[in-house]
Amino acid sequence: MERNLISKYNVAGPRYTSYPTVPYWDKASFSLQEWKRSLQRSFRESNYSDGLSIYIHLPFCESLCTFCGCNKRITKNHSLEIPYLESVLNEWKMYCKLFSEKPFIKELHLGGGTPTFFSARNLELLLKGIFKNSSKAADAELSFEGHPNNTSFEHLRLFSSFGFSRVSYGVQDYNEKVQKAIHRVQSFENVKKVTEEAREAGFTSVGHDIIFGLPFQTKEHIVNTIARTKELIPDRIAFYSYAHVPWIKGNGQRGFKDEDLPTAEQKREQYETGKQMLLDAGYVEIGMDHFALKTDSLFEAIENRTLNRNFMGYTSSKTQAMIGLGVSAISDSWYGFAQNVKGVEEYQHLVASKILPVFRGHILNDEDLIIRKHILNLMCKLKTSWYTGNQFFKGLPDTLIQLKEMQNDGLVEIDTIFLKITEKGRPFLRNICMAFDMRLQRSKPETQLFSMTV
Structure with missing residues (x-):
């Protein structure tokens, strides 16, 4: 490479x-x-x-x-x-x-x-x-x-x-x-x-x-x-x-x-x-x-x-x-996520009190649901498309502009209605998904939250 x-x-x-x-x-x-x-x-x-x-x-x-x-x-x-x-x-x-x-x-x-x-x-x-x-x-x-x-x-x-x-x-x-x-x-x-x-x-x-x-x-x-x-x-x-x-x-x-x-x-x-x-x-x-x-x-x-x-x-x-x-386990309803508390004693206390031991979560909005499908497509199929209206999201044009450089580097193929990851681009799958990640793009972290992509 x-x-x-x-x-x-x-x-x-x-x-x-x-x-x-x-x-x-x-x-x-x-x-x-x-x-x-x-x-x-x-x-x-x-x-x-x-x-x-x-x-x-x-x-x-x-x-x-x-x-x-x-x-x-x-x-x-x-x-x-x-x-x-x-x-x-x-x-x-x-x-x-x-x-x-x-x-x-x-x-x-x-x-x-x-x-x-x-x-x-x-x-x-x-x-x-x-x-x-x-x-x-x-x-x-x-x-x-x-x-x-x-x-x-x-x-x-x-x-x-x-x-x-x-x-x-x-x-x-x-x-x-x-x-x-x-x-x-x-x-x-x-x-x-x-x-x-x-x-x-x-x-x-x-x-x-x-x-x-x-x-x-x-x-x-x-x-x-x-x-x-x-x-x-x-x-x-x-x-x-x-x-x-x-x-x-x-x-x-x-x-x-x-x-x-x-x-x-x-x-x-x-x-x-x-x-x-x-x-x-x-x-x-x-x-x-x-x-x-x-x-x-x-x-x-x-x-x-x-x-x-x-x-x-x-x-x-x-x-x-x-x-x-169990402790720290994450649940997914497709429309929302919920994570359990991370301490064993707190987890057992909440369950004993007949309270679901959830301490944080997220309910997906309409844009989240569309982007989630695109990222899932990329992670599982190495391609995604937006040929119908319900696959379009407001930030898609900016995403495609951001991906132009990756296209020039031979990592992705972009058409009017689809994107495909090339064999050369597979090692950079996480980077390509990041271009679709509107929450990340709109609020770049000030400190390092994730491991390195390579």
């Missing part, structure tokens, strides 16, 4: 798991009642068969990984498991009471934190409680994030018995120096073991997460990590840039010095090298930072034009509403 393009477009920018992005939510005019009404509206509009997506945040980890930007609680006190899961189930009951009929689950994902911090027995109680108050689609996609060091065969058997078919393991990098810097030491043997056991338990999609741009990481480390990964042939791979945002995530990302990180040019070389290795191995690039075999449901979603992107990242199924349960 041309070095001048990297320096030109390497700016701070969102990853667009939502629009508007969280820093631009209109929190002042948000209310819990408006949020409930938006969710009920979405439930009424959706066909019952469309179902709901559920994300459950399980925040506990026994040790701190210094690359992690997730909301977590570091503890070895496993007596916290049951009280927390009881709160999650009570929160779910509150949501179920908002609906006119039993909700239908199309997608369920357990994230964290470390979901496998919890015992298989306690996770069974959680899943039984969730499905007691809902129905499950025959083709529901159920998945969880597994830690290679503590995911047991008992965990995998338990999840499989409930119909889980997908697991993603955080690999990051196999180099020992890098692993020590990010405080995530795990052997290739452990990853191999849990990958094989997942398949033995009946999982049809095993994913590995690999990060580039980590402290002390080199191109050679990427080559070695992906070479080892190819030995295990995971069905899908998330290959993404380390987001260095210690000013947001606190001291957890200060386990190393800024000068220990690769430069933007080195990061892009790591990505291009790894990407080519994955393509040569038969993986197909999906949207941004994701790769899948042609046998995986993520590739099928591209073929069927059902690929979706939400707070869980790229998904192969699409529902209009997603409910987030």
Whole structure:
């Protein structure tokens, strides 16, 4: 990739798991009642068969990984498991009471934190409680994030018995120096073991997460990590840039010095090298930072034009509403967003008081809804259009003027009614979406809110 393009477009920018992005939510005019009404509206509009997506945040980890930007609680006190899961189930009951009929689950994902911090027995109680108050689609996609060091065969058997078919393991990098810097030491043997056991338990999609741009990481480390990964042939791979945002995530990302990180040019070389290795191995690039075999449901979603992107990242199924349960979890009714409080004790207190534990959110206006569709199109289809009036928004002419320079650089193709991202432009997908982001364009942040785009 041309070095001048990297320096030109390497700016701070969102990853667009939502629009508007969280820093631009209109929190002042948000209310819990408006949020409930938006969710009920979405439930009424959706066909019952469309179902709901559920994300459950399980925040506990026994040790701190210094690359992690997730909301977590570091503890070895496993007596916290049951009280927390009881709160999650009570929160779910509150949501179920908002609906006119039993909700239908199309997608369920357990994230964290470390979901496998919890015992298989306690996770069974959680899943039984969730499905007691809902129905499950025959083709529901159920998945969880597994830690290679503590995911047991008992965990995998338990999840499989409930119909889980997908697991993603955080690999990051196999180099020992890098692993020590990010405080995530795990052997290739452990990853191999849990990958094989997942398949033995009946999982049809095993994913590995690999990060580039980590402290002390080199191109050679990427080559070695992906070479080892190819030995295990995971069905899908998330290959993404380390987001260095210690000013947001606190001291957890200060386990190393800024000068220990690769430069933007080195990061892009790591990505291009790894990407080519994955393509040569038969993986197909999906949207941004994701790769899948042609046998995986993520590739099928591209073929069927059902690929979706939400707070869980790229998904192969699409529902209009997603409910987030647990601390810091974000819900999405399509018409609005709501995020739960981030502290475990505050979360449990609110739920015990029979109050939905939401502390901020945003109700989308008409312009938000139009722009949201355009950004979703770009993130999932690498193109968007405005050939009908309901796809036009007031700022579109200015957006297209702003994109002229990217067009001159060969990153996008612009016609009178559509825009298409070129192969050369794929690494700059976030930058292209930023041109459509009217809330960002009208109020540029004075301080850095997001990670760098390259």
